[in-house]
Amino acid sequence: DLSPYPYGHSHGPSHSHRHVRDCQPVIHGNVAQPHLCVYIRNDFLPATGHITVVHDPLRTVSVLEPGGPGGCGMNQREAGEETVRAGRCLYAQNGGFFVCDGVQVRDSGGVQNAQFGIRRDGTLVFGYLSEEDVLDEANPFVQLVSGVVWLLRDSHVYINRSVEAECDRTQETGTFDHFVDVVSARTAVGHNDEGKLILFHIDGQMDRRGMILWEVADFLKGQGVINAINLDGGGSSTYVANGSLASYPLDHCVSDPMWRCPRWCQPEDCSGHGTCIDGHCQCQEGWSRTGCDTLVCQPPACSAHGVCTQDGCACDTGWRGDNCSQGNQPLSGLVCLHNRSNFSWCGTCCLSPGPYDL
Incomplete structure:
Protein backbone atom coordinates (compact mmCIF):
# COMPACT_ATOMS: atom_id res chain seq x y z
CA ASP A 1 0.00 0.00 0.00
CA LEU A 2 0.98 3.60 -0.48
CA SER A 3 1.81 4.88 2.97
CA PRO A 4 2.91 8.52 3.30
CA TYR A 5 2.91 8.01 7.07
CA PRO A 6 4.27 4.83 8.68
CA TYR A 7 1.73 2.49 10.26
CA GLY A 8 3.61 2.51 13.55
CA HIS A 9 2.38 3.83 16.88
CA SER A 10 2.97 7.49 16.17
CA HIS A 11 1.47 10.21 14.03
CA GLY A 12 3.21 12.61 11.70
CA PRO A 13 6.86 12.65 10.62
CA SER A 14 9.25 10.56 12.73
CA HIS A 15 12.55 11.68 11.23
CA SER A 16 15.02 14.13 12.73
CA HIS A 17 14.38 17.27 10.75
CA ARG A 18 17.02 19.19 8.89
CA HIS A 19 17.28 22.59 7.33
CA VAL A 20 15.88 22.91 3.83
CA ARG A 21 17.62 25.65 1.87
CA ASP A 22 14.50 26.77 0.08
CA CYS A 23 12.29 27.00 3.16
CA GLN A 24 10.35 30.20 2.64
CA PRO A 25 6.62 29.57 3.07
CA ASP A 251 -9.95 -3.18 0.88
CA HIS A 252 -12.42 -6.04 0.46
CA CYS A 253 -15.05 -6.46 3.19
CA VAL A 254 -14.45 -9.45 5.47
CA SER A 255 -18.12 -10.44 5.57
CA ASP A 256 -18.50 -10.37 1.77
CA PRO A 257 -15.37 -9.92 -0.40
CA MET A 258 -17.58 -8.84 -3.32
CA TRP A 259 -17.82 -5.42 -1.64
CA ARG A 260 -15.21 -2.87 -0.65
CA CYS A 261 -14.78 -1.52 2.88
CA PRO A 262 -12.68 1.32 4.32
CA ARG A 263 -9.59 0.31 6.24
CA TRP A 264 -10.72 0.77 9.80
CA CYS A 265 -8.97 -1.83 11.93
CA GLN A 266 -5.65 -0.49 13.14
CA PRO A 267 -3.80 -2.61 13.93
CA GLU A 268 -5.16 -5.21 11.55
CA ASP A 269 -4.95 -7.99 14.18
CA CYS A 270 -6.71 -5.83 16.80
CA SER A 271 -3.60 -6.11 18.99
CA GLY A 272 -4.13 -9.86 19.25
CA HIS A 273 -7.11 -9.33 21.55
CA GLY A 274 -9.98 -9.14 19.07
CA THR A 275 -11.31 -9.85 15.60
CA CYS A 276 -11.57 -7.32 12.77
CA ILE A 277 -15.09 -7.48 11.33
CA ASP A 278 -15.85 -5.08 8.47
CA GLY A 279 -13.32 -2.61 9.79
CA HIS A 280 -14.28 -2.76 13.47
CA CYS A 281 -12.32 -4.59 16.16
CA GLN A 282 -14.60 -6.88 18.17
CA CYS A 283 -12.61 -7.12 21.39
CA GLN A 284 -12.25 -10.21 23.54
CA GLU A 285 -13.63 -10.05 27.05
CA GLY A 286 -11.42 -7.94 29.25
CA TRP A 287 -10.10 -5.70 26.45
CA SER A 288 -11.38 -2.37 25.14
CA ARG A 289 -10.73 0.69 22.93
CA THR A 290 -10.60 0.89 19.14
CA GLY A 291 -7.60 -1.41 18.76
CA CYS A 292 -8.40 -3.76 21.68
CA ASP A 293 -5.12 -2.67 23.28
CA THR A 294 -6.37 -1.59 26.71
CA LEU A 295 -7.41 -3.77 29.64
CA VAL A 296 -10.88 -2.93 30.94
CA CYS A 297 -9.73 -2.53 34.55
CA GLN A 298 -7.04 0.06 34.01
CA PRO A 299 -5.50 1.60 37.16
CA PRO A 300 -6.76 2.87 39.52
CA ALA A 301 -9.65 0.46 38.89
CA CYS A 302 -8.15 -2.15 41.24
CA SER A 303 -7.87 0.36 44.12
CA ALA A 304 -4.16 -0.31 44.68
CA HIS A 305 -5.11 -3.66 46.21
CA GLY A 306 -4.91 -5.81 43.11
CA VAL A 307 -3.51 -6.32 39.64
CA CYS A 308 -5.42 -5.69 36.41
CA THR A 309 -5.62 -8.81 34.23
CA GLN A 310 -7.60 -9.90 31.19
CA ASP A 311 -10.06 -11.59 33.56
CA GLY A 312 -10.47 -8.49 35.72
CA CYS A 313 -8.85 -7.46 38.99
CA ALA A 314 -6.81 -10.14 40.75
CA CYS A 315 -7.10 -8.94 44.35
CA ASP A 316 -4.39 -9.09 46.99
CA THR A 317 -4.92 -11.36 49.95
CA GLY A 318 -7.45 -9.81 52.27
CA TRP A 319 -9.28 -7.85 49.56
CA ARG A 320 -12.22 -8.65 47.30
CA GLY A 321 -14.81 -7.07 44.99
CA ASP A 322 -14.75 -6.05 41.34
CA ASN A 323 -12.20 -3.33 42.08
CA CYS A 324 -10.55 -4.90 45.17
CA SER A 325 -11.95 -2.18 47.42
CA GLN A 326 -13.63 -4.42 50.00
CA GLY A 327 -11.57 -5.84 52.80
CA ASN A 328 -12.39 -9.38 53.91
CA GLN A 329 -13.80 -9.44 57.42
CA PRO A 330 -14.09 -12.54 59.66
CA LEU A 331 -17.71 -13.67 59.59
CA SER A 332 -19.57 -14.76 62.71
CA GLY A 333 -20.74 -18.37 62.67
CA LEU A 334 -17.78 -19.64 60.67
CA VAL A 335 -15.89 -22.50 62.25
CA CYS A 336 -12.30 -22.86 61.06
CA LEU A 337 -10.61 -26.21 61.30
CA HIS A 338 -6.85 -26.02 60.95
CA ASN A 339 -7.26 -22.79 58.97
CA ARG A 340 -10.08 -24.34 56.93
CA SER A 341 -13.80 -23.64 56.84
CA ASN A 342 -16.86 -24.21 54.71
CA PHE A 343 -16.61 -20.69 53.27
CA SER A 344 -14.77 -19.94 50.04
CA TRP A 345 -13.46 -16.38 50.50
CA CYS A 346 -9.71 -16.55 50.62
CA GLY A 347 -8.24 -14.16 53.14
CA THR A 348 -10.43 -15.36 56.01
CA CYS A 349 -10.47 -19.14 55.87
CA CYS A 350 -10.08 -20.96 52.58
CA LEU A 351 -12.15 -23.89 51.45
CA SER A 352 -10.21 -27.14 51.48
CA PRO A 353 -11.29 -30.70 50.76
CA GLY A 354 -13.35 -32.26 53.58
CA PRO A 355 -14.86 -34.03 55.35
CA TYR A 356 -14.66 -32.06 58.55
CA ASP A 357 -15.40 -33.33 62.07
CA LEU A 358 -16.90 -30.81 64.45
Whole structure:
Protein backbone atom coordinates (compact mmCIF):
# COMPACT_ATOMS: atom_id res chain seq x y z
CA ASP A 1 0.00 0.00 0.00
CA LEU A 2 0.98 3.60 -0.48
CA SER A 3 1.81 4.88 2.97
CA PRO A 4 2.91 8.52 3.30
CA TYR A 5 2.91 8.01 7.07
CA PRO A 6 4.27 4.83 8.68
CA TYR A 7 1.73 2.49 10.26
CA GLY A 8 3.61 2.51 13.55
CA HIS A 9 2.38 3.83 16.88
CA SER A 10 2.97 7.49 16.17
CA HIS A 11 1.47 10.21 14.03
CA GLY A 12 3.21 12.61 11.70
CA PRO A 13 6.86 12.65 10.62
CA SER A 14 9.25 10.56 12.73
CA HIS A 15 12.55 11.68 11.23
CA SER A 16 15.02 14.13 12.73
CA HIS A 17 14.38 17.27 10.75
CA ARG A 18 17.02 19.19 8.89
CA HIS A 19 17.28 22.59 7.33
CA VAL A 20 15.88 22.91 3.83
CA ARG A 21 17.62 25.65 1.87
CA ASP A 22 14.50 26.77 0.08
CA CYS A 23 12.29 27.00 3.16
CA GLN A 24 10.35 30.20 2.64
CA PRO A 25 6.62 29.57 3.07
CA VAL A 26 4.33 30.73 0.29
CA ILE A 27 1.63 32.87 1.85
CA HIS A 28 -1.61 33.95 0.26
CA GLY A 29 -4.44 36.01 1.64
CA ASN A 30 -7.70 34.28 2.55
CA VAL A 31 -10.86 35.20 0.65
CA ALA A 32 -12.27 31.72 1.05
CA GLN A 33 -18.91 25.48 -2.98
CA PRO A 34 -19.75 22.12 -2.11
CA HIS A 35 -17.83 19.08 -3.35
CA LEU A 36 -17.72 18.09 -7.02
CA CYS A 37 -17.23 14.54 -8.29
CA VAL A 38 -14.42 14.21 -10.83
CA TYR A 39 -13.75 11.56 -13.48
CA ILE A 40 -10.22 11.48 -14.85
CA ARG A 41 -8.85 9.41 -17.72
CA ASN A 42 -5.13 8.68 -17.50
CA ASP A 43 -2.67 6.19 -18.98
CA PHE A 44 -3.91 3.47 -16.62
CA LEU A 45 -7.62 3.24 -15.84
CA PRO A 46 -10.30 5.88 -15.28
CA ALA A 47 -10.00 7.42 -11.83
CA THR A 48 -12.81 8.82 -9.71
CA GLY A 49 -12.61 11.28 -6.86
CA HIS A 50 -13.78 14.56 -5.38
CA ILE A 51 -12.84 18.22 -5.35
CA THR A 52 -14.11 20.31 -2.44
CA VAL A 53 -13.93 24.10 -2.74
CA VAL A 54 -13.94 25.92 0.61
CA HIS A 55 -14.90 29.60 0.67
CA ASP A 56 -13.98 30.47 4.27
CA PRO A 57 -11.31 28.05 5.55
CA LEU A 58 -10.67 29.89 8.82
CA ARG A 59 -14.22 29.32 10.05
CA THR A 60 -15.01 26.02 8.35
CA VAL A 61 -11.85 23.86 8.24
CA SER A 62 -10.50 21.86 11.17
CA VAL A 63 -7.79 19.25 11.59
CA LEU A 64 -9.26 16.52 13.81
CA GLU A 65 -7.46 14.08 16.07
CA PRO A 66 -8.59 10.44 15.91
CA GLY A 67 -10.69 9.58 18.94
CA GLY A 68 -11.17 13.24 19.88
CA PRO A 69 -8.87 15.72 21.64
CA GLY A 70 -5.78 13.95 22.95
CA GLY A 71 -6.11 11.07 20.49
CA CYS A 72 -2.70 11.76 19.00
CA GLY A 73 -0.98 11.62 22.38
CA MET A 74 -2.69 8.28 23.06
CA ASN A 75 -1.65 6.96 19.63
CA GLN A 76 -5.26 6.41 18.63
CA ARG A 77 -6.33 5.34 15.15
CA GLU A 78 -9.89 5.72 13.96
CA ALA A 79 -11.91 5.44 10.76
CA GLY A 80 -12.59 8.68 8.94
CA GLU A 81 -16.34 8.21 9.32
CA GLU A 82 -16.03 7.93 13.10
CA THR A 83 -13.82 10.99 13.39
CA VAL A 84 -16.16 12.99 11.16
CA ARG A 85 -19.17 11.95 13.23
CA ALA A 86 -17.55 13.24 16.40
CA GLY A 87 -16.44 16.47 14.71
CA ARG A 88 -19.84 17.06 13.03
CA CYS A 89 -18.19 17.66 9.67
CA LEU A 90 -20.01 18.02 6.36
CA TYR A 91 -17.07 16.85 4.27
CA ALA A 92 -13.79 15.23 5.25
CA GLN A 93 -10.76 13.49 3.81
CA ASN A 94 -7.50 12.04 5.10
CA GLY A 95 -4.60 14.25 6.07
CA GLY A 96 -1.88 14.35 8.66
CA PHE A 97 -1.96 16.65 11.65
CA PHE A 98 0.12 18.99 13.73
CA VAL A 99 -2.05 21.76 15.17
CA CYS A 100 -5.76 21.18 15.83
CA ASP A 101 -8.02 24.11 16.64
CA GLY A 102 -5.10 26.15 17.93
CA VAL A 103 -3.65 23.34 20.07
CA GLN A 104 -0.29 21.91 19.05
CA VAL A 105 -0.57 18.12 19.17
CA ARG A 106 2.84 17.24 17.74
CA ASP A 107 6.21 18.91 18.17
CA SER A 108 8.88 17.50 15.88
CA GLY A 109 11.43 20.09 16.94
CA GLY A 110 12.53 21.37 13.56
CA VAL A 111 11.88 21.81 9.88
CA GLN A 112 9.03 19.73 8.48
CA ASN A 113 8.25 18.40 5.04
CA ALA A 114 5.75 20.41 2.97
CA GLN A 115 2.94 21.76 5.13
CA PHE A 116 -0.37 23.57 4.88
CA GLY A 117 -1.65 25.83 7.63
CA ILE A 118 -4.22 28.46 8.53
CA ARG A 119 -3.11 31.29 10.79
CA ARG A 120 -5.31 33.11 13.28
CA ASP A 121 -5.89 36.02 10.89
CA GLY A 122 -7.12 33.63 8.16
CA THR A 123 -3.91 33.59 6.11
CA LEU A 124 -3.29 30.37 4.18
CA VAL A 125 0.30 29.10 4.30
CA PHE A 126 1.89 26.51 2.01
CA GLY A 127 5.53 25.47 2.15
CA TYR A 128 8.41 24.49 4.40
CA LEU A 129 8.14 25.85 7.93
CA SER A 130 10.88 26.31 10.48
CA GLU A 131 10.30 25.73 14.16
CA GLU A 132 10.09 29.50 14.62
CA ASP A 133 7.31 29.67 12.04
CA VAL A 134 5.34 26.93 13.77
CA LEU A 135 5.72 28.46 17.22
CA ASP A 136 4.99 32.06 16.16
CA GLU A 137 2.75 33.62 18.81
CA ALA A 138 2.04 36.94 17.09
CA ASN A 139 -0.10 35.25 14.44
CA PRO A 140 -0.22 31.58 15.46
CA PHE A 141 -1.45 28.64 13.45
CA VAL A 142 -4.94 27.46 14.33
CA GLN A 143 -4.75 24.54 11.88
CA LEU A 144 -1.60 22.94 10.50
CA VAL A 145 -1.12 19.70 8.60
CA SER A 146 2.01 17.95 7.34
CA GLY A 147 2.34 16.37 3.92
CA VAL A 148 4.83 14.61 1.68
CA VAL A 149 5.86 16.43 -1.54
CA TRP A 150 5.09 20.03 -2.47
CA LEU A 151 3.15 19.53 -5.71
CA LEU A 152 2.60 23.08 -7.00
CA ARG A 153 4.43 26.26 -6.12
CA ASP A 154 3.32 29.52 -7.71
CA SER A 155 1.46 27.55 -10.43
CA HIS A 156 4.59 25.56 -11.33
CA VAL A 157 5.02 21.82 -10.76
CA TYR A 158 7.52 21.59 -7.88
CA ILE A 159 7.89 17.83 -7.45
CA ASN A 160 11.54 17.44 -8.49
CA ARG A 161 12.75 20.19 -6.16
CA SER A 162 10.57 18.85 -3.38
CA VAL A 163 11.97 15.32 -3.69
CA GLU A 164 15.49 16.74 -3.40
CA ALA A 165 14.63 18.73 -0.27
CA GLU A 166 12.34 16.45 1.73
CA CYS A 167 12.98 13.41 3.88
CA ASP A 168 11.75 10.16 2.31
CA ARG A 169 11.32 8.37 5.64
CA THR A 170 7.84 9.85 6.00
CA GLN A 171 6.57 7.27 3.51
CA GLU A 172 6.96 3.49 3.29
CA THR A 173 6.02 2.77 -0.31
CA GLY A 174 9.66 2.27 -1.32
CA THR A 175 12.08 4.74 -2.84
CA PHE A 176 10.95 8.35 -3.00
CA ASP A 177 10.85 8.16 -6.80
CA HIS A 178 8.57 5.11 -6.62
CA PHE A 179 6.32 6.91 -4.16
CA VAL A 180 5.97 9.76 -6.66
CA ASP A 181 5.60 7.62 -9.79
CA VAL A 182 3.34 4.79 -8.59
CA VAL A 183 -0.37 4.93 -9.48
CA SER A 184 -2.46 4.90 -6.30
CA ALA A 185 -5.12 6.70 -4.27
CA ARG A 186 -4.11 10.29 -3.55
CA THR A 187 -5.14 13.16 -1.31
CA ALA A 188 -4.01 16.78 -1.65
CA VAL A 189 -4.80 20.31 -0.50
CA GLY A 190 -4.23 23.60 -2.32
CA HIS A 191 -5.67 27.05 -3.05
CA ASN A 192 -6.66 29.07 -6.11
CA ASP A 193 -6.04 32.70 -7.02
CA GLU A 194 -9.19 33.77 -5.12
CA GLY A 195 -7.84 32.39 -1.86
CA LYS A 196 -10.33 29.51 -1.81
CA LEU A 197 -9.10 26.25 -0.33
CA ILE A 198 -9.17 23.23 -2.65
CA LEU A 199 -9.41 19.72 -1.15
CA PHE A 200 -8.63 16.93 -3.62
CA HIS A 201 -9.23 13.19 -3.23
CA ILE A 202 -8.77 10.44 -5.82
CA ASP A 203 -9.71 6.77 -5.36
CA GLY A 204 -7.22 4.07 -6.22
CA GLN A 205 -5.16 1.00 -5.45
CA MET A 206 -1.39 0.89 -5.74
CA ASP A 207 -0.18 -0.23 -9.18
CA ARG A 208 -3.78 -0.75 -10.36
CA ARG A 209 -5.79 2.47 -10.37
CA GLY A 210 -5.55 6.06 -9.24
CA MET A 211 -2.97 8.70 -10.17
CA ILE A 212 0.74 9.33 -9.95
CA LEU A 213 1.80 12.58 -8.28
CA TRP A 214 2.78 14.15 -11.61
CA GLU A 215 -0.79 13.65 -12.82
CA VAL A 216 -2.18 15.08 -9.59
CA ALA A 217 -0.03 18.20 -9.97
CA ASP A 218 -0.96 18.67 -13.64
CA PHE A 219 -4.67 18.14 -12.95
CA LEU A 220 -4.74 20.62 -10.07
CA LYS A 221 -2.81 23.15 -12.12
CA GLY A 222 -5.47 22.80 -14.82
CA GLN A 223 -8.13 23.57 -12.20
CA GLY A 224 -6.47 26.89 -11.38
CA VAL A 225 -4.69 25.75 -8.22
CA ILE A 226 -1.69 27.93 -7.36
CA ASN A 227 -0.03 26.03 -4.50
CA ALA A 228 -0.70 22.45 -3.36
CA ILE A 229 0.86 19.72 -1.21
CA ASN A 230 0.31 15.96 -1.18
CA LEU A 231 -1.28 14.55 1.99
CA ASP A 232 -1.94 11.09 3.44
CA GLY A 233 -3.28 8.78 0.72
CA GLY A 234 -2.96 5.14 -0.22
CA GLY A 235 -5.00 2.33 1.25
CA SER A 236 -6.37 4.38 4.11
CA SER A 237 -7.60 7.18 1.83
CA THR A 238 -11.32 7.89 2.22
CA TYR A 239 -13.73 10.74 1.52
CA VAL A 240 -16.78 11.34 3.71
CA ALA A 241 -19.79 13.48 2.74
CA ASN A 242 -22.62 14.24 5.16
CA GLY A 243 -21.47 11.49 7.51
CA SER A 244 -21.37 8.75 4.87
CA LEU A 245 -18.49 7.16 2.99
CA ALA A 246 -18.49 8.66 -0.51
CA SER A 247 -15.33 7.08 -1.92
CA TYR A 248 -14.32 3.63 -3.16
CA PRO A 249 -11.75 2.18 -0.74
CA LEU A 250 -9.46 -0.61 -1.89
CA ASP A 251 -9.95 -3.18 0.88
CA HIS A 252 -12.42 -6.04 0.46
CA CYS A 253 -15.05 -6.46 3.19
CA VAL A 254 -14.45 -9.45 5.47
CA SER A 255 -18.12 -10.44 5.57
CA ASP A 256 -18.50 -10.37 1.77
CA PRO A 257 -15.37 -9.92 -0.40
CA MET A 258 -17.58 -8.84 -3.32
CA TRP A 259 -17.82 -5.42 -1.64
CA ARG A 260 -15.21 -2.87 -0.65
CA CYS A 261 -14.78 -1.52 2.88
CA PRO A 262 -12.68 1.32 4.32
CA ARG A 263 -9.59 0.31 6.24
CA TRP A 264 -10.72 0.77 9.80
CA CYS A 265 -8.97 -1.83 11.93
CA GLN A 266 -5.65 -0.49 13.14
CA PRO A 267 -3.80 -2.61 13.93
CA GLU A 268 -5.16 -5.21 11.55
CA ASP A 269 -4.95 -7.99 14.18
CA CYS A 270 -6.71 -5.83 16.80
CA SER A 271 -3.60 -6.11 18.99
CA GLY A 272 -4.13 -9.86 19.25
CA HIS A 273 -7.11 -9.33 21.55
CA GLY A 274 -9.98 -9.14 19.07
CA THR A 275 -11.31 -9.85 15.60
CA CYS A 276 -11.57 -7.32 12.77
CA ILE A 277 -15.09 -7.48 11.33
CA ASP A 278 -15.85 -5.08 8.47
CA GLY A 279 -13.32 -2.61 9.79
CA HIS A 280 -14.28 -2.76 13.47
CA CYS A 281 -12.32 -4.59 16.16
CA GLN A 282 -14.60 -6.88 18.17
CA CYS A 283 -12.61 -7.12 21.39
CA GLN A 284 -12.25 -10.21 23.54
CA GLU A 285 -13.63 -10.05 27.05
CA GLY A 286 -11.42 -7.94 29.25
CA TRP A 287 -10.10 -5.70 26.45
CA SER A 288 -11.38 -2.37 25.14
CA ARG A 289 -10.73 0.69 22.93
CA THR A 290 -10.60 0.89 19.14
CA GLY A 291 -7.60 -1.41 18.76
CA CYS A 292 -8.40 -3.76 21.68
CA ASP A 293 -5.12 -2.67 23.28
CA THR A 294 -6.37 -1.59 26.71
CA LEU A 295 -7.41 -3.77 29.64
CA VAL A 296 -10.88 -2.93 30.94
CA CYS A 297 -9.73 -2.53 34.55
CA GLN A 298 -7.04 0.06 34.01
CA PRO A 299 -5.50 1.60 37.16
CA PRO A 300 -6.76 2.87 39.52
CA ALA A 301 -9.65 0.46 38.89
CA CYS A 302 -8.15 -2.15 41.24
CA SER A 303 -7.87 0.36 44.12
CA ALA A 304 -4.16 -0.31 44.68
CA HIS A 305 -5.11 -3.66 46.21
CA GLY A 306 -4.91 -5.81 43.11
CA VAL A 307 -3.51 -6.32 39.64
CA CYS A 308 -5.42 -5.69 36.41
CA THR A 309 -5.62 -8.81 34.23
CA GLN A 310 -7.60 -9.90 31.19
CA ASP A 311 -10.06 -11.59 33.56
CA GLY A 312 -10.47 -8.49 35.72
CA CYS A 313 -8.85 -7.46 38.99
CA ALA A 314 -6.81 -10.14 40.75
CA CYS A 315 -7.10 -8.94 44.35
CA ASP A 316 -4.39 -9.09 46.99
CA THR A 317 -4.92 -11.36 49.95
CA GLY A 318 -7.45 -9.81 52.27
CA TRP A 319 -9.28 -7.85 49.56
CA ARG A 320 -12.22 -8.65 47.30
CA GLY A 321 -14.81 -7.07 44.99
CA ASP A 322 -14.75 -6.05 41.34
CA ASN A 323 -12.20 -3.33 42.08
CA CYS A 324 -10.55 -4.90 45.17
CA SER A 325 -11.95 -2.18 47.42
CA GLN A 326 -13.63 -4.42 50.00
CA GLY A 327 -11.57 -5.84 52.80
CA ASN A 328 -12.39 -9.38 53.91
CA GLN A 329 -13.80 -9.44 57.42
CA PRO A 330 -14.09 -12.54 59.66
CA LEU A 331 -17.71 -13.67 59.59
CA SER A 332 -19.57 -14.76 62.71
CA GLY A 333 -20.74 -18.37 62.67
CA LEU A 334 -17.78 -19.64 60.67
CA VAL A 335 -15.89 -22.50 62.25
CA CYS A 336 -12.30 -22.86 61.06
CA LEU A 337 -10.61 -26.21 61.30
CA HIS A 338 -6.85 -26.02 60.95
CA ASN A 339 -7.26 -22.79 58.97
CA ARG A 340 -10.08 -24.34 56.93
CA SER A 341 -13.80 -23.64 56.84
CA ASN A 342 -16.86 -24.21 54.71
CA PHE A 343 -16.61 -20.69 53.27
CA SER A 344 -14.77 -19.94 50.04
CA TRP A 345 -13.46 -16.38 50.50
CA CYS A 346 -9.71 -16.55 50.62
CA GLY A 347 -8.24 -14.16 53.14
CA THR A 348 -10.43 -15.36 56.01
CA CYS A 349 -10.47 -19.14 55.87
CA CYS A 350 -10.08 -20.96 52.58
CA LEU A 351 -12.15 -23.89 51.45
CA SER A 352 -10.21 -27.14 51.48
CA PRO A 353 -11.29 -30.70 50.76
CA GLY A 354 -13.35 -32.26 53.58
CA PRO A 355 -14.86 -34.03 55.35
CA TYR A 356 -14.66 -32.06 58.55
CA ASP A 357 -15.40 -33.33 62.07
CA LEU A 358 -16.90 -30.81 64.45
